[in-house]
Amino acid sequence: MNASTQHIIHRFNLTLESPSTEGALALCDSLPFFLREEVLPELGAWLSRNYPGEAHLRLDKLDLEVDVLAGTSSESELKMRIGEAVSRQFQAALSKALNEAPKGPTPGVQRVTPDRGTVELLCHFLKTGRLPWWAGRVEISELEHRLEKALARERDHLKADLQPLLQNDERVAQRLSTQFSFSSQEALLLLFAPSKDWERWKADAYILLRLSTQWTGEALTEGLPPLKETLLRQMARQAFRQAAAGKALSATPEMPARIWIRTMARRLPQAISPSSARQSFNEGGAFWRYAIEKWPTRKVSFSLATFKKLLKEEVAQTAKEETSDGFIPDKKATASPTSLAASLDREMKANIPGQAKTTGTEQHSGKTKRRELRHPGRETQT
Numbered sequence: 001m002n003a004s005t006q007h008i009i010h011r012f013n014l015t016l017e018s019p020s021t022e023g024a025l026a027l028c029d030s031l032p033f034f035l036r037e038e039v040l041p042e043l044g045a046w047l048s049r050n051y052p053g054e055a056h057l058r059l060d061k062l063d064l065e066v067d068v069l070a071g072t073s074s075e076s077e078l079k080m081r082i083g084e085a086v087s088r089q090f091q092a093a094l095s096k097a098l099n100e101a102p103k104g105p106t107p108g109v110q111r112v113t114p115d116r117g118t119v120e121l122l123c124h125f126l127k128t129g130r131l132p133w134w135a136g137r138v139e140i141s142e143l144e145h146r147l148e149k150a151l152a153r154e155r156d157h158l159k160a161d162l163q164p165l166l167q168n169d170e171r172v173a174q175r176l177s178t179q180f181s182f183s184s185q186e187a188l189l190l191l192f193a194p195s196k197d198w199e200r201w202k203a204d205a206y207i208l209l210r211l212s213t214q215w216t217g218e219a220l221t222e223g224l225p226p227l228k229e230t231l232l233r234q235m236a237r238q239a240f241r242q243a244a245a246g247k248a249l250s251a252t253p254e255m256p257a258r259i260w261i262r263t264m265a266r267r268l269p270q271a272i273s274p275s276s277a278r279q280s281f282n283e284g285g286a287f288w289r290y291a292i293e294k295w296p297t298r299k300v301s302f303s304l305a306t307f308k309k310l311l312k313e314e315v316a317q318t319a320k321e322e323t324s325d326g327f328i329p330d331k332k333a334t335a336s337p338t339s340l341a342a343s344l345d346r347e348m349k350a351n352i353p354g355q356a357k358t359t360g361t362e363q364h365s366g367k368t369k370r371r372e373l374r375h376p377g378r379e380t381q382t
Helices: 021-050 075-100 114-128 140-153 155-168 170-179 182-192 198-222 226-244 254-270 274-294 304-320 337-351
Strands: 056-059 109-112 361-364 367-370
Touching: 021 075, 109 114, 114 140, 114 155, 114 170, 140 155, 140 182, 155 170, 155 182, 155 226, 170 182, 170 226, 182 198, 182 226, 198 226, 226 254
Parallel strands: none
Antiparallel strands: 056 109, 361 367
8 A cells, every 4th residue: 555545554465375376376466466456445445434533553464364266257256356355354353453452552453642653753763764664654844743743742751762762872863953953853852851940951952952953054055064064963962962861951162162072082083194184173173163153142251271171071081982982993093082182282272262262242333242042031132
């Protein structure tokens, strides 16, 4: 059955037993098409008439045994009798399975509400990068629309299902940050907001996601280096991982600085040449300066001493995480974490934006205009 129709059959296996090999081979050529194009649509119409409720029904399998060979005079009559028998036994087997199943979960038979189905669909996609067979053809925009409704009734289930996915697989946060809109990312991130300091937590979530999505869009429009786009999206990914781990969000300029340092700590030791190392460093530096300049606070002061402190912490942490996120240090690399720290320290003296002075402001006619994004609970300050 076409996946775009209301009822979806993943696949059907057909086994023929016939005293005539020639007759069986002939049926093998035509019977599957007949069942798919004529019988299955009739079964779908029957399901719509008899199970019109909102709950979705999922069955692992139905076994049907049809004996109609005796007394048939032609292939067309045989097909018709097979179709009738399949429909009759399908209806009987389905009714029997559903009537015998208790209200709770039953092996092989599931009653799933649309909202619960949306939660399962979302988690399956985030975990595997693919839609389950029973989803049919669903666009991300349609999934996001369903998600808005599901959040009202399946909030606790969604949080319980999503949290371990975010904790155990970095690709889940990556798919969220690249496939879903800002509003959907924000709604999912707020699942983990604590009741205490909820407004502050929400404001921090807004900053991180809005900057990540807005800056990434600007980066793509302006044709900025790919590394910069990667680093921008990491802000959203890190926010999801922090939230799922029960940690406070870090909506401060330190966050993009740490992301840059950790990325450099992985890339530079394995750079194939000094020029490629410098290119990565310069691209990362462009990202960080961009973040500092656009950070939505009235005042951003970031000194070289502050950066050195972050550098020391992050390089030390990177050295401990040899394989935790798929990063395997190259034993032949000439740059160790210690030499990397020294190298970054030297480079930063020439690259750090506005050492020990305020950045992130614009001058207009002798007056300073401070940039700040609008978000819930705060007003734009000028």
